[in-house]
Amino acid sequence: MRIKIAFTLLALMWILLLTRVYYLSIKSNKYYEQIAEQNSIKSERIAPVRGQILDRNHQPLAVNDLGFSINIKPHIKKDAELNSYIEHIVSVFPELNATQLAKNYRRLDSPYHQDFVPVVEFLDYNKTLTRYAQLELNDAISVRATSKRLYPYGDLASHIIGYIGRANLKDTEEDPTTKLTNYIGRAGIERFYNDDLQGIPGQRRTRVTALNQRVELVEQINPSSSDVMLSIDLELQKYLLEAFGEQRAGAIVVMNAKNGEILAAASFPEYDLNPFVLGIPQKEWDELINDIDHPFTNKLVNALYPPGSVIKMTMGMAFFNSNLFNAHSPILCDAYFELGDRKFRNWTDKINYNMTIVDAIKTSCDTYFYRGAYHVGIDRITPVLERYGFGVRTGIDLPNEYVGVAPGKEWKRKRTKEPWFQGDTINTSIGQGNFLVTPVQIAKNTAIFATGRSVTPHFALRVGEKELVWDSNDTMSESEKAALPEVRRGMWAVANEPGGTGFRALAGAKIRLGAKTGTAQVVGISQSEKVRIKEEAMEYLNRSHAWITTYGPVEEPQYVVTVLVEHGAHGGSTGGPIAARVYNKLIELGYIDEKYLKTTKK
Structure with missing residues (x-):
């Protein structure tokens, strides 16, 4: 019995020993082969080359030198x-x-x-190539x-294109690809489409010796990135500075009213993008941010202004949507509207008659809108303002778009903890008080009156091989649709009839336009002041902002041109000639058919 037990134990020991030998020599061989393979294969990530930014005609706006x-x-x-x-x-x-x-x-x-x-x-490249071998x-x-x-054109379209800068620790934690590229989009299109422009890293796997010397290439996956094609026309974009003339600061938006493509847009003054790539010197940075005209601010979407009278078409639609008025309802336009002990003055005291929306827009009568807003009330007005694009983002493809303010009771309660007063409604009716907008919001709003539809303003047409699709929708109620022809008549009269606030200023345009001017006060005017001081006599920073927003040609609205001149004093006389020059350039570049010229079409 003892011998059997001994043989059994001996057999078990041999079985265990043979099992262990089998595991070490056969089973674990693959495991150690994998470790050896890992030790002999070096894996490297390959940084992608950043995609280019191009205009609609494939002209380069941002490239890699x-x-x-x-x-x-x-x-x-x-x-x-x-x-x-x-x-x-x-x-x-x-x-x-x-x-x-x-x-x-x-x-x-x-x-x-x-x-x-x-x-x-x-x-x-050229400077280094001849000395390459010496190093x-x-x-x-x-x-x-x-x-x-x-950036081949330096400061051209700087607020649209944006720039790249060195990636910091936070950037690399959020996006590991920036560890390879060392750069990330900081503003404009460079930032909004950074993931597409930056691209996807590649990978290279090579077999190396114990001394880390390369033996052979095992596998290589090339990096990839996408170019972004914009709707911008380079030639038109260049022209905007010429059209803006001697004005110091402001913005221009040139947009296709039918689909939201922005053909050109500028925020003035502009700034050179190239110094930001490797790091702008402190002195240049201080000069930039301390400039009184704020060149570093993108006034298209990141600055807010009182809109003044350019919102009067939308205000009229709020009246008509309430069903208390229609486009043919006569409302008194006179020197002032009295509310309690306060007189809300018209911009002129030379008008005194009952008028419809056509003349109210043509003459930009304030008291027409004071009285209409007083009867309709802010609760019916604010939702219409928002539906027409105020107090909400336009959806434009630029980072950090400002929302602006479409004032209302709830907004004021949250912001100031104060109640809403009827005087607030009166101020809102002419785009003053707490009402704040961006130039792109005004352009989008104007396109609604040009075509009857709301479009999404945008710059990108294509990312890589993918063509982008942007939203548009029908935003008008039935009562507003019924009033639209009369509102358009008013905008036509602004630009084409004597007495229209833009008649003289837009005379240089070669086609007929629909327009609305606006003069937005930046300082209040005392009730005790009998005769208002002329804008030209004011200090520059106290002068009103000058607005004009237009569409054309009126026979078949295709394009919107919106102009804001900071402290430009008068919307029509200051902004009108700028808009006229832009339309004439659109004709020259072939965007508007010559059949719409004033000399050939009655």
Whole structure:
């Protein structure tokens, strides 16, 4: 019995031993092969090249300038050794600063990084190519091909295109791709479409020796990125500065009224985009942000203004939607509207008769809208303002679009904790008080009267091979649709009939337009002031903002041109000639058929 037990134990030991030998020699072989494979295969992510931004005719607005970076091997502890490499670099490129190169190295070198350290981020391709070999002879120095974002036209369309800047720690945590590219979109289209422009990293897998020397390429997946084509026409965009003339600050929007494509838009003054790519000097930055005309602010979507009289068409629609009035209802237009002990004055005291919406728009009569708003009330007005695009985002493809303010009881209660007064309604009726808008909101609103539909203003036509589709909708009630022809008649009269507030200012336009002017006060006027001081006599910053918004040709509305001139004093006389010049350029560029010219069509 004991012998059987001993043989059994011996057999079990041999079985266990053979099992262990089998596992080590056969089963675990694959596991160790995988480890060995991992040790011999080096995987690298490949940074994508940022996509281009193009205008509608494939003209480049943002491209990548080819060049080289200069890099020094990592983990150099001795200053003497580092200085010897830097001295060699400076001997080849005397224009470089040795002290700055050393600072760059010490700042970027890390014990956790094994790659060469960039000390010169970008050098011009042609300048470097002839001296390339002199640096490559030194094994501690690496010259690598790279690219830098370039904006060929400097400040042109700067607030639309935007710019890229160096990625920070937060950026790299939120988007690992920026660890490879080192850059991210900071403003404008560069920011809004950053993911598409930045692209997707590639990957390279190579077999290496124990000394990390490359043996063979195992696999390579190339990176990819997308170009973004905009609706901007470069030639028209260039012309906007000429059309704006000597005015200091403001904005212009030129938009297709039927589909929301923006053919050109500008926020003035503009600023050069290129210094932001590698880091703008502190002095230039201070000058930019301290400029009284705020060139760094995108006035198209990131500045708010009282709209003044350019909202009177929408206010009329609020009256008609209430069913208390219709487009033919006569309302008194006179020198002032009295509410309690306060007189709300008309902009002119030379009119005194009952008028319909046609003459109210043509003459921009304030008291017509005071009386209408008083009877309709803010509770019926605010929802219509929002439906026509005020107090809500337009959906434009630019970052951080401002919402603006379409005033109402709820808004005031939340904002100021104060009740709504009837005087607030009166101020709102002519685009003053707390009413605030952006130029793009006014352009979108004007397109509704031009076509009867609400469109989404936008810049991008195509991202990569994908053509973008933008929303549009029918926003009018039946009562508003019935009133639309009369509202259009009023806008036609503004530009084409003597007495219209834009008649003289728009006379230079070669086609017939529908228009509305607006003068938005930026300072209050005392009730005790009998005769208002002329705008021209005021200090510049106290002058009213000048608005004009237009569509044309009136026979078949195709385009909207909205102009805002900060502190321009008079909407018609200041903004009208600018809008007229833009329409004439649209004709010259072939966007508007010559059959609509005043000389050929009655």
